[in-house]
Amino acid sequence: MKIIVTGHGNFATGIESTVKLLAGSIKNVTYIDFTAEMTEEELATNFTSILKKDPNIVFFCDLVGGTPYKQAVLEKENHNIAVVGGCNIGSLLEVGLQNDLTSVTNVHKIAEKLVTATKASVQEFGIQKPKINEDISNGI
DSSP states (O other), rough: OEEEEEBBTTHHHHHHHHHHHHSSTTEEEEEEOOOOTTOOOHHHHHHHHHHHHHEEEEEEEETTSSHHHHHHHHTTSSOOEEEEEEEEEEHHHHHHHSOOOOGGGOOHHHHHEEEEHHHHHHHOOTOOOOOOOOOSSSSO
């Protein structure tokens, strides 16, 4: 399995640069930019060439509904992939470093972990997240 990080401009290579600075690298993560010089067809060709080598892909996109996201969604028709949008660098580091992507085949489990990690990492400074009391004995 692979994670493909993609997005507008130099989003993907910017994420790659940050990953290298913080953690060196993450195995089985590929970074594909969608620059102003590219067409949607060129982006789709890049995606297709990777999918020929590994059909289990999670696309990590910058924006839900943007061109890289839409091109990834079009690949769902013929491949076992998952597409997530709006995730952050923290979620990629957490999921990519804590999971051996070479042994995972369920793309939706990795996608779910990316979404969960992203939600957990977003917060406003000084505001604590409420804790849920899991030990409710009387149901109230």
